Amino acid sequence: MITKFDSSYVGSVDLENPGYGGTPINDRHYPNEELAGVLHKAVAYAKTMDGLGYDSFWMAEHHFQPEGTECIPNLLMMALHLTGVTKNLRIGCGFNVVPMWHPLRLAEDYAMADVLSGGRIIFGVARGYHTREVESFGAPLTDQAANREMFEEGCDVIFKAFNEEKFSHKGTYYTIPPAVPYRGYTLKDITLVPRPLRRPVECWQPIQSGSDRAFDFMAKHGISGVIGGGSAEGGAVDKHMTAFQAAYARRGIKLALGERLSLGFQFFIAESREAAMRAAGKYYEENMKMFGELRLVRALSDEQIAAMRDPRLAASTKLPRIEDAVKAGGFLAGTPADIIEQLKALEKRYPGLDRISCGMALGTPLAVALEQLDRFAKEVMPAFRTTRAAAAD
Numbered sequence: 001m002i003t004k005f006d007s008s009y010v011g012s013v014d015l016e017n018p019g020y021g022g023t024p025i026n027d028r029h030y031p032n033e034e035l036a037g038v039l040h041k042a043v044a045y046a047k048t049m050d051g052l053g054y055d056s057f058w059m060a061e062h063h064f065q066p067e068g069t070e071c072i073p074n075l076l077m078m079a080l081h082l083t084g085v086t087k088n089l090r091i092g093c094g095f096n097v098v099p100m101w102h103p104l105r106l107a108e109d110y111a112m113a114d115v116l117s118g119g120r121i122i123f124g125v126a127r128g129y130h131t132r133e134v135e136s137f138g139a140p141l142t143d144q145a146a147n148r149e150m151f152e153e154g155c156d157v158i159f160k161a162f163n164e165e166k167f168s169h170k171g172t173y174y175t176i177p178p179a180v181p182y183r184g185y186t187l188k189d190i191t192l193v194p195r196p197l198r199r200p201v202e203c204w205q206p207i208q209s210g211s212d213r214a215f216d217f218m219a220k221h222g223i224s225g226v227i228g229g230g231s232a233e234g235g236a237v238d239k240h241m242t243a244f245q246a247a248y249a250r251r252g253i254k255l256a257l258g259e260r261l262s263l264g265f266q267f268f269i270a271e272s273r274e275a276a277m278r279a280a281g282k283y284y285e286e287n288m289k290m291f292g293e294l295r296l297v298r299a300l301s302d303e304q305i306a307a308m309r310d311p312r313l314a315a316s317t318k319l320p321r322i323e324d325a326v327k328a329g330g331f332l333a334g335t336p337a338d339i340i341e342q343l344k345a346l347e348k349r350y351p352g353l354d355r356i357s358c359g360m361a362l363g364t365p366l367a368v369a370l371e372q373l374d375r376f377a378k379e380v381m382p383a384f385r386t387t388r389a390a391a392a393d
Helices: 032-052 075-085 103-117 131-136 144-163 212-221 236-250 273-296 302-309 322-328 336-349 366-379 381-392
Strands: 004-009 056-059 090-093 121-126 203-206 224-227 261-269 331-334 355-359
Touching: 004 032, 004 366, 032 056, 032 075, 032 366, 056 075, 056 121, 056 355, 075 090, 075 103, 075 121, 103 121, 103 144, 121 144, 144 212, 212 236, 224 236, 236 261, 261 273, 261 336, 261 366, 273 302, 273 322, 273 331, 322 331, 331 336, 336 366, 336 381, 366 381
Parallel strands: 004 056, 004 355, 056 090, 090 121, 121 203, 203 224, 224 261, 261 331, 261 355
Antiparallel strands: none
């Protein structure tokens, strides 16, 4: 039963001239003042969501993007600020890119955020997908095998630091602590100070490849998963749901289908499905221009990627359209009743699913996004609160 509604914001400016025929991503370059304004946009999102009864607000960690697409470099700093200007909203790190951090620093920073926020900040981990940022921090990404190994080892260190009063680690990338003299003895172990007060730490990770190795690693550490939209019957979401459940079962933990998972969607509410697609289509296309070639839309051909970079080619190239995403179930468009119907169908298909995240496509203007969040909270969410209250009675 869906009981928790979240939304996300990756940290983009209000993009002008969006869509396949609009300004190419690589041609965008914004002044520092406008890029910095993204942080204030995040505050506006959080305050609005807090007043409307959303459960959690998720942000993405990214770096070095003068194109104005993802401009929040430190989620824990941003999240701690947001807990000070909101009352109930939880703030999710979606996600801290582990290879770009020393794992002890990330563990320490999260522990401080947990203590100071009273447990309102949610931890999240990911491997990264922008070569410009990951490799600039000295971590591998073009070497995918090395990236995965560094990510997994970093997470192992982080969870040791969270859960063990004293610990040590010796691996490929990290030796903790170093065997150095300290106040008359040689270091053999180390203690994170402080550790999070709420343990085990709630942790989330995006699901991309859906490999058994990835799911087994998540189950090992008790990590929950976020799956993108596209929940057509028999599609990738179904496969991810069952494979995630099976990985936990291999560790002796029985989960209902959809339990410890969240489904993420883009959405737009209007007087009809067609009107919603017209209004949101250009932002959906901007989303594809940004993420299409970054390993996140695997079905794209080289020809399609080239067309997304060049408006002159876009008009004559078959490219993904919002109509395709709506048909596949990955983009929720239409009246509130349309969206409620789709979400109710998900409840039936995945009985353990209790969390949904619905957000705006990249570059949607702040005023439009806040209006949409207001409509979703007032015209969609009550249908699920009523069901929840009835079940409790």
